Amino acid sequence: MSTLLEVSGVSVSFDGFKAINNLSFQIADAELRAVIGPNGAGKTTFMDIVTGKTRPDEGRVIWGEKSVSLLRMSEAQIAREGIGRKFQKPTVFEGQTVRENFLMALKKDRGVLSVLLFRPSKADHEQVDALAEEVGLLAELDRLAGELSHGQKQWLEIGMLLAQEPRLLLVDEPAAGMTPEEREHTSKLLVQAAKTRAVVVVEHDMEFVRRLNCKVTVLHEGGVLAEGSLDHVTSNSAVIDVYLGR
Amino acid sequence: MRTSFIAKNPSVLVFLLALASFTIIVTILSEGFGIGVISTSFIKTLGKTLCLCLIAVAMDLVWGFAGILSLGHFAFFGLGGYMIGMWLMYERTRLIVTEALMQGQIPPTGSEVIDSIGSQIFGVVGSNEFPLIWTFADSLGLQLLLVVLLPGILALVFGWLAFRSRVTGVYLSILTQAMTLALALYLFQNDSGLRGNNGLSGLQNLPGVEAPQSIVSMWFFLASAMALGLGYSLAAWIVSGKLGSVLRGIRDNETRVRFLGYSVEGFKLAIFTLTACIAAIAGALYYPQAGIINPAEIVPIASIYLAVWVAIGGRGRLYGAVIGAGFVSLISTWFTGGQAPDIPLGFYTIRWVDWWLVLLGLSFVGVTLFAPKGIGGLFDLLKKKEGKA
Numbered sequence: 001m002s003t004l005l006e007v008s009g010v011s012v013s014f015d016g017f018k019a020i021n022n023l024s025f026q027i028a029d030a031e032l033r034a035v036i037g038p039n040g041a042g043k044t045t046f047m048d049i050v051t052g053k054t055r056p057d058e059g060r061v062i063w064g065e066k067s068v069s070l071l072r073m074s075e076a077q078i079a080r081e082g083i084g085r086k087f088q089k090p091t092v093f094e095g096q097t098v099r100e101n102f103l104m105a106l107k108k109d110r111g112v113l114s115v116l117l118f119r120p121s122k123a124d125h126e127q128v129d130a131l132a133e134e135v136g137l138l139a140e141l142d143r144l145a146g147e148l149s150h151g152q153k154q155w156l157e158i159g160m161l162l163a164q165e166p167r168l169l170l171v172d173e174p175a176a177g178m179t180p181e182e183r184e185h186t187s188k189l190l191v192q193a194a195k196t197r198a199v200v201v202v203e204h205d206m207e208f209v210r211r212l213n214c215k216v217t218v219l220h221e222g223g224v225l226a227e228g229s230l231d232h233v234t235s236n237s238a239v240i241d242v243y244l245g246r
Numbered sequence: 247m248r249t250s251f252i253a254k255n256p257s258v259l260v261f262l263l264a265l266a267s268f269t270i271i272v273t274i275l276s277e278g279f280g281i282g283v284i285s286t287s288f289i290k291t292l293g294k295t296l297c298l299c300l301i302a303v304a305m306d307l308v309w310g311f312a313g314i315l316s317l318g319h320f321a322f323f324g325l326g327g328y329m330i331g332m333w334l335m336y337e338r339t340r341l342i343v344t345e346a347l348m349q350g351q352i353p354p355t356g357s358e359v360i361d362s363i364g365s366q367i368f369g370v371v372g373s374n375e376f377p378l379i380w381t382f383a384d385s386l387g388l389q390l391l392l393v394v395l396l397p398g399i400l401a402l403v404f405g406w407l408a409f410r411s412r413v414t415g416v417y418l419s420i421l422t423q424a425m426t427l428a429l430a431l432y433l434f435q436n437d438s439g440l441r442g443n444n445g446l447s448g449l450q451n452l453p454g455v456e457a458p459q460s461i462v463s464m465w466f467f468l469a470s471a472m473a474l475g476l477g478y479s480l481a482a483w484i485v486s487g488k489l490g491s492v493l494r495g496i497r498d499n500e501t502r503v504r505f506l507g508y509s510v511e512g513f514k515l516a517i518f519t520l521t522a523c524i525a526a527i528a529g530a531l532y533y534p535q536a537g538i539i540n541p542a543e544i545v546p547i548a549s550i551y552l553a554v555w556v557a558i559g560g561r562g563r564l565y566g567a568v569i570g571a572g573f574v575s576l577i578s579t580w581f582t583g584g585q586a587p588d589i590p591l592g593f594y595t596i597r598w599v600d601w602w603l604v605l606l607g608l609s610f611v612g613v614t615l616f617a618p619k620g621i622g623g624l625f626d627l628l629k630k631k632e633g634k635a
Contacts, residue, residue, distance in 0.1 A: 120488075
């Protein structure tokens with residue numbers, strides 16, 4: 001398996017506080033990875049760096065077969081390269097219907113003119129239907145996204161990410177605030193998604209991570225503390241000290 | 247495709263029908279083309295109101311849909327007016343000057359005519375030279391092009407600088423207001439090349455046209471109605487599709503749109519520039535009906551009024567902007583024109599000329615606090631009632 005994303009030696013500090021400290025991280029195509037760590041370990045900052053929201057002070061972020069650097073690209077360019085991001089709080093366009101949300105996310109030319117002239121074809125509508133079915137929102141397509149429940153909004157956002165057809169999906173605490181049934185559905189969605197693309201899940205909830213059944217990276221104070229299977233990292237004494245022991 | 251657009255947006259059809267009926271009724275009642283119930287000056291007021299409705303539609307596109315509270319769109323409106331005003335004034339002066347010089351023994355040379363026009367137009371600011379910006383004033387075609395081009399380029403450059411630095415929200419509003427103020431202050435200067443605070447005048451007279459004002463006013467009234475119809479349809483078409491989705495997305499959550507892969511800055515710049523051009527066209531139709539344009543028209547308060555109209559009419563629904571601009575500006579004409587009866591309270595008399603602004607300000611505060619959807623929100627209530635019945 002080839003490396004899809006390679007982050008090496010990245011550091012960033014805010015007002016003297018080192019949020020990320022010499023962090024290195026790799027993920028391959030079609031890999032599912034969970035990132036855990038205590039509050040302030042740098043999980044969200046890590047995602048900010050990969051998606052272009054934050055510029056690191058040093059280090060490299062290399063993407064894809066052609067090994068292009070992501071550091072010079074804008075957020076929108078990075079998204080078009082095939083990196084999708086789901087935020088901690090569900091952020092969907094609440095004033096628009098579920099269908100409009102999906103249509104906006106579909107992988108199409110993002111130029112102003114082609115967006116202006118875009119009219120969804122039959123194939124586009126079918127793709128939206130298929131995505132909606134996959135995330136369990138087929139019956140809600142013509143409702144306003146703002147009327148959905150918290151869990152449904154999370155799924156809509158995951159569905160929109162899938163609609164972008166990204167090669168790498170970054171998912172920030174997808175299970176937060178969900179009922180046990182919703183969590184199960186979400187973990188299945190993510191496992192399914194990781195069959196065809198790389199997925200990074202940041203999560204606090206150990207039970208949820210266990211369900212993902214994948215390699216785990218533990219972050220602490222802006223760096224990687226341990227990496228391996230969940231059983232492996234949870235038996236690591238350093239991990240127990242900083243994270244599980246609390 | 248056309249049918250499906252109208253079918254999906256019945257409000258566009260309703261609007262166009264209402265506009266057409268209004269236009270026909272006014273035409274029948276007009277002095278110029280009809281039975282003479284409506285005076286020519288009121289025709290001009292109605293025509294100007296239609297232009298204000300058009301700029302309100304532009305404002306709704308940029309603010310109501312894309313969430314950019316621009317306090318600069320009246321600057322584009324004014325620039326459009328200046329551009330057409332330059333040709334109107336030049337050409338009319340040329341005709342008058344040529345005729346006067348023809349009275350002499352020897353036919354005038356070309357440079358004599360030009361000098362004479364120059365001193366006629368710029369004598370009032372103590373000059374007789376044509377400034378550089380009047381280079382194309384003798385060509386109607388080029389000035390018409392400049393109506394769109396100059397405000398368009400200004401919007402493009404300003405927008406590019408502002409949006410790429412990711413200036414948003416109230417800071418962007420302040421920036422647009424600063425641009426407007428700077429432009430107005432510049433134009434107030436006598437050496438700005440546009441006659442300082444005298445502005446351009448006599449614009450109601452079309453050069454070489456013998457027709458009386460009652461007829462000319464109807465031409466402009468009909469042209470304004472047509473422009474509003476076209477502008478409204480264009481705006482409705484733009485927001486009906488995915489671009490409308492993206493614009494509303496930018497208004498509600500800019501970051502999310504960016505992470506979907508859309509270049510938010512590009513979309514903002516496009517809509518800012520497009521609406522600046524629409525505003526300029528509205529201005530180019532407005533000022534020949536007003537007859538005069540001067541820098542006082544451009545000062546920031548005008549753009550603030552524009553925002554107030556759109557807010558009172560209801561943002562993000564296009565027809566709300568038209569209702570707001572039409573309703574408020576007509577009422578404003580009525581109150582400030584001294585036609586509204588004063589209210590004597592014994593110890594104090596409420597004179598509407600003075601108190602109208604207070605009333606307008608209070609209704610703006612009222613709408614913002616209690617009816618954020620504006621007048622347009624009433625239509626939602628009606629729809630809901632129909633749905634229940």
